Amino acid sequence: MVPRRSAHMTIMVTAAQKAAKRLIRDFNEVEHLQVSVKGPSDFVSQADLRSEQVILEELDRARPGYGFLMEESGKRGSENWAWRWIVDPLDGTTNFLHAIPNWAISIALEKRLPDGGSEIAAGLVFAPALDEIYWAEKGVGAYLNDRRLRVSARQDWSEALFATGIPFAKTAPRNRLAFARVLGGLMPETAGVRRFGAASLDLAWTASGRFDGYWELGTHEWDVAAGILLVREAGGYATDPAGHDRVTGDVVAGNPHLQPRLRELVAEAMGAAKA
Structure with a gap:
């Protein structure tokens, strides 16, 4: 039985799905995207920036006061966060720009612990071109859409x-x-x-x-x-x-x-x- 997703995970899925709609449009018209070079073999496109903005707005509206660590815009919010979103709005930009469908949206939720450390409480990897939503919550298990995941059993x-x-x-x-x-x-x-x-x-x-x-x-x-x-x-x-x-x-x-x-x-x- 697939457990019910928490409120946090529901927010994450909603934000990723909203960003994915525009990413799919951009992916189908990738030759028209403006692309900048961040460094050697390191690119950022309009698609990355638009996706990050959509995810930022959705997460911030749902949970105002949470911190952010985002690939394109860096840290946002208070350094004294109790919860923080960690976002890659388009992982696999080079694949995306070459019309290769192996790219994803990655969102994690980090929780501050009483001892001052932190842990990842929830994680989402959404591959829109493959129609695969991978999600996990600490202590709940990992899932692909509605199927429970297990690592392989190979020993050889x-x-x-x-x-x-x-x-x-x-x-x-x-x-x-x-x-x-x-x-x-x-x-x-x-x-x-x-x-x-x-x-x-x-x-x-x-x-x-x-x-x-x-x-x-x-x-x-x-x-x-x-x-x-x-x-x-x-x-x-x-x-x-x-x-x-x-x-x-x-x-x-x-x-x-x-x-x-x-x-x-x-x-x-x-x-x-x-x-």
Whole structure:
């Protein structure tokens, strides 16, 4: 039985669906979009900005006083927030601009804890072109539309399929070297490695069992916050390469059988790259 979505999740789904309507129109007329360059191989389009504005307005209207961390406009609201929205209005912009349907809206809700720390209480990854809504709430489970998600049960390294994000122009040389070491270690021993270009979807697909594991170096909170909760609520592990639950940029996720070995491989590669 699918649990009833909380008020927070209902707000998140509504905001994402509203933004998705315009994104789908833009996707079908992508050649007319104005595009700016934020950095090497890093683009922002009118579609990103319009989507973020719609999501901001919807979430702020529903929960005034909540903080925001958004990819395009940064932090908004009080630094003393009790709840904060973390938003990537269009994850996979390069895919979007090349008419590739692997792109998504990612929204996470972060809750401040009494000790001053925080945790992700809810996460949503919506892939409008694929008609897939992945959602999770802490302690409630992870779902694809109305189907409960579980990470894969594969234990054999030779049967495992992994996903990653390939470093691009602005990636630090150390991370590029570490990536190459991990890839070199995986390719001869596994069923394959895939790169689809949207971190939020890579994590959602890991939660759904399509991928057995995923790693990427140098991510941002808005890329992975919702997806990490999806993996954990689907019974998987998602940590940094050192095994810490608080992920601050480098993420390794997967099922409980394979993630520990993948994490060790990534940690060793990062250590070697520093040497």
